[in-house]
Amino acid sequence: MKSHAERGRLPGAALALLAAVFVDALGSGLYMSVSVVFLTRYLGLGDGQVGVGLSVAGALSFALLVPTGILADRAGARRTLMAAHLVRAALLTVYPLASGFVPFLCVVSLLAVADRAASPLLQGLFGTAVEGPQRVRAMGRARSLQNLGLALGGLVAGAVLVADSDAVYLGVVYANAVSFVVAAVLVARLRTGADGERSGVRPLPWRERLGVFRDRRFAALTALNSLVSLHVTVLTAGVPLWVLAHPSALPRAVIAWAVVLNTVVVVLFQVRATRATETAADGGRALGLSGMLLAVGCGALATTGALPMPYAVAVLLVAVAFQAFAEMHQQAGAWAISYELAPEDRRQVYLAFFSLGNAARNTYGPLVVTFLVVRQGALGWLLLGALVLGAGAWAARVGRPTAATGITTGTTPAPAAPLTDVQGETHGQRA
Known part of the structure; x- marks a missing residue:
């Protein structure tokens, strides 16, 4: 019997991940188009405060990216991505309450960390859900769907912005939160024996985990x-x-x-x-x-x-x-x-x-x-x-x-895990 790769079709797990990508992008496109207006009009923040907050958030997400990867290797990419989606949803739910600079800084920083971590986590899951020759093709489909979702979300946002009201801004923020919950549910449905769920496996020593810095x-x-x-x-x-x-x-x-x-x-x-x-x-x-x-x-x-x-x-x-x-x-x-x-x-x-x-x-x-x-x-x-x-x-x-x-590596890469039994798959920094 031919495999999914031989038939040129993606397995069910990859299709679920693709659906999660599209839902995420749709909500993100909707929110990104109104984010600055929401922060300045609804939360009453100044332009300078927004700029400083985004800069701090970007720096924090950069600093925590590799530690998040280490955590995902231990806890599992699926669990970590689910947590990232749910954290994003929770933060967006309380965002309208962050009326001062300090609350805004806390929310936007945590949101940036979860946003930044989601992309490599998603790529890791595709690496598990799809057989070798199809992995890059699957990521190509994901990127196409991501761009489509962002564009459609932006178009919807442009239409709703005609009504300049607090209710519209709140609706957009909560709609994006719902999109992350749906994406988390889709990711939760993935069932693989090699999806990075490494419970029961002895963790690698820290020196080996950080070997990427010597590669x-x-x-x-x-x-x-x-x-x-x-x-x-x-x-x-x-x-x-x-x-x-x-x-x-x-x-x-x-x-x-x-x-x-x-x-x-x-x-x-x-x-x-x-x-x-x-x-x-x-x-x-x-x-x-x-x-x-x-x-x-x-x-x-x-x-x-x-x-x-x-x-x-x-x-x-x-x-x-x-x-x-x-x-x-x-x-x-x-x-x-x-x-x-x-x-x-x-x-x-x-x-x-x-x-x-x-x-x-x-x-x-x-x-x-x-x-x-x-x-x-x-x-x-x-x-x-x-x-x-x-x-x-x-x-x-x-x-x-x-x-x-003539460039040597610090470690010897092992091949990625093949697809096992599967039951059930962003564009700029968010403000």
């Missing part, structure tokens, strides 16, 4: 992936700043068009971009391709400031399309690398460590892109393109077998 190849690929993933900041910060700096060539509406184009391209093509990307070597090559595509997009953006409006808009949208394909190949490469190189008994701490690169990018990315785009202009786009091109090429080299790269 130089994995650390190098984490850093290089972080640089290649600057495509996120290009879309969210670089393009808007560039458009605002060239009003005669680029109308402000093109900022929204760029986001819509990126979302549509990722929803339609993310799964296809994961094909033939399974091993760490494949992942390194995918990062190399991503760097090249983003470099081409940056080069195209450099020309738009000197073009007449119709041509500038067309070239910018073409550049965003290159950015979207760079994003998809970077994601596929990151999944393949982190899956293959993560030892089974330390999978979650390895995935959490790999996620540190994305968290770090959210810190340095806006500074790098702002300096290059705002201060250097067209030359800045070319410099940014050269940076990601070089990082991608280096990642392709490091992704090859260890003997060819």
Whole structure:
């Protein structure tokens, strides 16, 4: 009898996880579109207080990401993800009561920790629920559904914001809380014999659990992936700043068009971009391709400031399309690398460590892109393109077998657990 992988279909556990991803994204998209308005209008916080609170929350979630991975390796990814969803739901339920800065800081910090931990936990569960060749493909489907859910949630939020009232803001916050409860229920239905529930298994010594910090190849690929993933900041910060700096060539509406184009391209093509990307070597090559595509997009953006409006808009949208394909190949490469190189008994701490690169990018990315785009202009786009091109090429080299790269590892990865008996599967920091 053919397995799910041989038939090209995902098992029931992966479908449940995909449903959880979509529900989570739908609620998150709904809330993210009104979060700042909720914090400033309903809670009465100042812009400065919101900014400081989000910065502190981001720093705390960064610091606790690896400890959360260690906890998940001991308690189990399924249990930890369920707890993260339920904690998010509980925090959103009490959010409307956080009327002062200190209560807001406590809630937003705990929410950021749970949010940041959810992504590697979800990836770990996909690694258990899906057989090797299909893991990256399953993550591609999850990302497509995530983008679709965020977009639909944002559209609904835009419609309800027409009624500027406290009841609307409360309804949105509580709807997001309900989405996390539903996601937790879907995750709770998973039943596997190798889903990370390690009760009864003797815990590894701390020195071995923290071996990821001595794994130089994995650390190098984490850093290089972080640089290649600057495509996120290009879309969210670089393009808007560039458009605002060239009003005669680029109308402000093109900022929204760029986001819509990126979302549509990722929803339609993310799964296809994961094909033939399974091993760490494949992942390194995918990062190399991503760097090249983003470099081409940056080069195209450099020309738009000197073009007449119709041509500038067309070239910018073409550049965003290159950015979207760079994003998809970077994601596929990151999944393949982190899956293959993560030892089974330390999978979650390895995935959490790999996620540190994305968290770090959210810190340095806006500074790098702002300096290059705002201060250097067209030359800045070319410099940014050269940076990601070089990082991608280096990642392709490091992704090859260890003997060819000269980079040794601190641990020897074990293969991920195969699928066993199964009964029943985010995008920015939330305010």
